[in-house]
Amino acid sequence: MSRVAIHTLGCKLNFSESSTIVRQLEDHGFSRVDFADEADIYIINTCSVTDNADKKCRSTVKRVLKQNPEAYIVVIGCYAQLKPKEISNIPGVDMVLGAAEKFNMIAHLHSLKKEDKPLVHTKNIKETQDFVPSFSLGDRTRSFLKVQDGCDYFCSFCTIPLARGKSRNATVGETIEKARKIASKNIKEIVLTGVNIGDFGADDDYEETFYDLLVELDKIPGIERIRISSIEPNLLSNEIIDFVALSDKIVPHFHIPLQSGNDEILVKMRRKYLSALYTDRISRIKQKMPNCCIGVDVIVGFPGESEEHFLSTYQFINALDVSYLHVFPYSERNNTTAKKIPHKVSKADKMDRAERLRILSEKKKRFFYESQMGKLHKVLWEDEKHGDGSMHGFSDNYIRFESPYDSSKVNTIEELPFERINESGLAEAKLPLLNDNIL
Numbered sequence: 085m086s087r088v089a090i091h092t093l094g095c096k097l098n099f100s101e102s103s104t105i106v107r108q109l110e111d112h113g114f115s116r117v118d119f120a121d122e123a124d125i126y127i128i129n130t131c132s133v134t135d136n137a138d139k140k141c142r143s144t145v146k147r148v149l150k151q152n153p154e155a156y157i158v159v160i161g162c163y164a165q166l167k168p169k170e171i172s173n174i175p176g177v178d179m180v181l182g183a184a185e186k187f188n189m190i191a192h193l194h195s196l197k198k199e200d201k202p203l204v205h206t207k208n209i210k211e212t213q214d215f216v217p218s219f220s221l222g223d224r225t226r227s228f229l230k231v232q233d234g235c236d237y238f239c240s241f242c243t244i245p246l247a248r249g250k251s252r253n254a255t256v257g258e259t260i261e262k263a264r265k266i267a268s269k270n271i272k273e274i275v276l277t278g279v280n281i282g283d284f285g286a287d288d289d290y291e292e293t294f295y296d297l298l299v300e301l302d303k304i305p306g307i308e309r310i311r312i313s314s315i316e317p318n319l320l321s322n323e324i325i326d327f328v329a330l331s332d333k334i335v336p337h338f339h340i341p342l343q344s345g346n347d348e349i350l351v352k353m354r355r356k357y358l359s360a361l362y363t364d365r366i367s368r369i370k371q372k373m374p375n376c377c378i379g380v381d382v383i384v385g386f387p388g389e390s391e392e393h394f395l396s397t398y399q400f401i402n403a404l405d406v407s408y409l410h411v412f413p414y415s416e417r418n419n420t421t422a423k424k425i426p427h428k429v430s431k432a433d434k435m436d437r438a439e440r441l442r443i444l445s446e447k448k449k450r451f452f453y454e455s456q457m458g459k460l461h462k463v464l465w466e467d468e469k470h471g472d473g474s475m476h477g478f479s480d481n482y483i484r485f486e487s488p489y490d491s492s493k494v495n496t497i498e499e500l501p502f503e504r505i506n507e508s509g510l511a512e513a514k515l516p517l518l519n520d521n522i523l
């Protein structure tokens with residue numbers, strides 16, 4: 085019983101944790117195989133942000149059972165912490181491990197056996213206080229470094245604090261040590277991940293802040309780029325923005341959850357800011373870094389969101405100098421206060437609003453790309469050959485470039501002029517590369 089495969093659903097944080105768990109297993113004699121291959125143990129690292137994520141877990145279990153009906157199946161992650169009983173009723177699951185227990189995988193695997201009911205090891209999330217550092221290696225040219233876990237905010241629609249516990253982190257010194265390890269592996273870019281990374285150091289016992297962490301990360305030799313994955317607008321201080329603007333390593337790219345552009349809805353969501361603060365943050369960023377890429381998360385169809393509320397969000401975002409949107413139709417979760425808010429929005433209206441914002445996102449992205457054409461960009465080429473023989477890479481400000489695959493370019497940073505947008509909507513450096521159709 086030594087071949088293990090892991091499948092990760094959800095966010096970058098899950099990817100960093102999966103990678104760390106697999107390295108622990110390899111250190112104890114397990115060999116990692118691809119999830120599509122025959123393994124003795126399949127681990128599914130779940131997400132529970134949307135209903136869809138729950139369904140994905142179920143379908144993954146079914147797929148694994150077809151692949152190898154004799155294999156053991158272990159389910160970990162947010163869904164496992166939130167709904168262990170529900171998972172233990174999925175036929176074929178042998179073990180469910182909660183938020184703390186997943187990092188004790190070796191000990192738990194030794195007790196694996198085929199029973200009528202799976203073994204469930206979870207504890208109350210309030211007892212989950214440890215911070216377990218993680219980072220991903222091997223799968224990508226970038227490494228996801230977990231710098232923080234948990235959240236103390238309790239937005240009314242969100243179950244993540246119930247799945248991951250209170251906000252916590254390692255010290256700056258300990259985090260830097262992990263970043264140095266990544267630097268020693270010839271990785272060019274570190275992506276800082278967590279649940280609410282701007283809250284780094286919020287614990288009363290800490291004097292250190294997320295800003296302090298950035299200052300120290302910026303000094304590490306060997307790492308060429310550091311990307312902040314996502315940060316709450318109220319935690320994105322002038323100090324941080326100004327530091328990023330002056331840094332050669334921390335790239336000009338922010339992803340800033342907005343969720344709604346309407347103040348009435350923001351209050352119902354229990355977000356910690358109003359729309360004016362968000363506008364102020366975007367203005368500051370663009371003033372300091374005119375070429376900065378800014379991504380925005382938005383939820384449509386939150387309970388009580390009328391067409392007028394939605395239109396005010398649409399107009400608010402339309403007026404913002406942002407580069408792309410991630411749009412999520414509201415998904416009702418158990419044990420959230422939003423569930424109790426009346427005036428639910430119909431599925432059809434949610435889908436319609438999501439579609440309108442997705443079209444706006446395309447326009448924003450196109451506008452941003454056009455504003456960057458004719459400029460030189462430093463592109464980090466990734467190690468994946470696409471079906472059409474192309475490879476992709478990102479500029480520091482998150483423009484996706486495309487080029488014919490060339491293995492010698494993988495994990496190198498090339499300075500290129502952005503000359504055209506191809507028919508896939510990707511940036512190209514020279515004419516003609518993959519096709520001749522100029523949009």
Ligand code: SF4
Nearest residue numbers: 235237238239242244
């Ligand atoms: S900030 Fe809000 S949405 Fe984000 S993890 Fe915390 S509670 Fe959830």
